[in-house]
Amino acid sequence: MTSLEAPTKQTTSAGQRPPVAMLAELTHRCPLQCPYCSNPTALSRRSDELSTGEWVDIFRQAAALGVLQIHLSGGEPTARTDLPELIAAARENGLYTNLITAGVLLTPEKIQTYKESGLDHLQLSIQDNEAANADRIANYKNGHTKKLAVAAWVREAGLPLTVNAVVHRQNLDHLEAIIDLAAGLGAHRLEIAHVQYYGWALRNRAALMPTADQVARANAAAATASETYRGRMVIDYVVPDYYARRPKRCMDGWGNQFFAITPRGLVLPCHAAETITGMTFSSLRDHTLDWIWRQDPAFQRFRGTDWMPEPCQSCEFRDRDLGGCRCQAFAITGDAAATDPVCALSPNHDLLVAMAEDSAASGAPNYQHRR
Ligand code: SF4
Ligand code: FES
Secondary structure (H helix, E strand, O other): OOOOOOOOOOOOOOOOOOOOEEEEEOOOOOOOOOOOOOOOOOOOOHHHOOOHHHHHHHHHHHHHHOOOEEEEEOOOHHHOOOHHHHHHHHHHOOOEEEEEEOOOOOOHHHHHHHHHHOOOEEEEEEOOOOHHHHHHHHOOOOHHHHHHHHHHHHHHOOOOEEEEEEEOOOOHHHHHHHHHHHHHOOOOEEEEEEOOOOHHHHHOHHHHOOOHHHHHHHHHHHHHHHHHOOOOOEEEEOOOHHHOOOOOOHHHOOOOOEEEEOOOOEEEOOOOHHHOOOOOOOEOOOOOHHHHHHHOHHHHHOOOOOOOOOOOOOOOOHHHHOOOOHHHHHHHHOOOOOOOOOOOOOOOHHHHHHHHHHHHHHOOOOOOOOO
8 A cells, every 4th residue: 555545444453443553662762852852751671672573473463453554753763774574564464664764874775675575655854844853853863854865765765755854942933944944855745743841851851841822823723724725734733731731632542543663562452551550561571462451450449430530421522532642641741540630621721721830931041951
């Protein structure tokens, strides 16, 4: 399949329905050091990583369970020399494969090899439109220039390209230029993701949190650009949590459609779930994927709506947002079962707003790079 459109689910089973998509974090190794990295602050070692054979078996299990799409990610997934073999294994199991990469390790030959192995789609991250600021954020010299070349190679190879830009106080005023850059690179789709504040980003919140004025200007710029580029480039833009009044339907519900696998084989209902200290997640070295999806207590914990406290339990929106984000509830309140404080009905909403305003007003210029 070479279309940008991923397949849609055709079947459901009795009991828990099967997952749609999985995120395979092949490695935590990465040449970049973004200060908002979604990897945990305690990174897995190379020696702990799942082997080629283990991943191939996981892809077989995932397809048997009903998974349709696989996102090959990291860290930097192209740091794994067995990536062509892994792509081919995913393809042999009928999985739609999307490679999420920072691009700096790529060559035209590698891209061609991935395509010939069965890659369907490539997602390239950029840090800014200005090279100096982009390289400063990633702490990687000449990375931005390399990414511009990579985008051209991807298009020349005939692969669909999505550009992903994570935005925060130190690049948000460039949003219009970032959008124009993505269009100039030939992206079919642009994902603009405001930083989510857990893990590394939580450490760096004072240096990354945008002001409310910045966010308002960015929202307007994104809306205008969506019209300007209609029919040429799809722009996915989500208003950031901290200045919203209703939570996002995070992960489309805990254990509902999605799971992530860490480099050493833990299966998570959300890629950031390890930030919730006190929860235990099962390993594919000890259990089958089918058992974890259907029976692991960690997947059951926040599945559906029965676990919800008030005011969610009796709220008319509970089936719509499924209670928002568990990682955010934990990061702000210390209780993953609390109502997401983004919600204006949460008793902790004022706390979240105050924290956002304090962080944005701090003007802290420096962040700690991931290492
Ligand atoms: Fe959603 Fe709970 Fe807020 Fe209702 S109270 S809108 S269910 S987060
Ligand atoms: Fe983990 Fe929202 S990021 S549940």
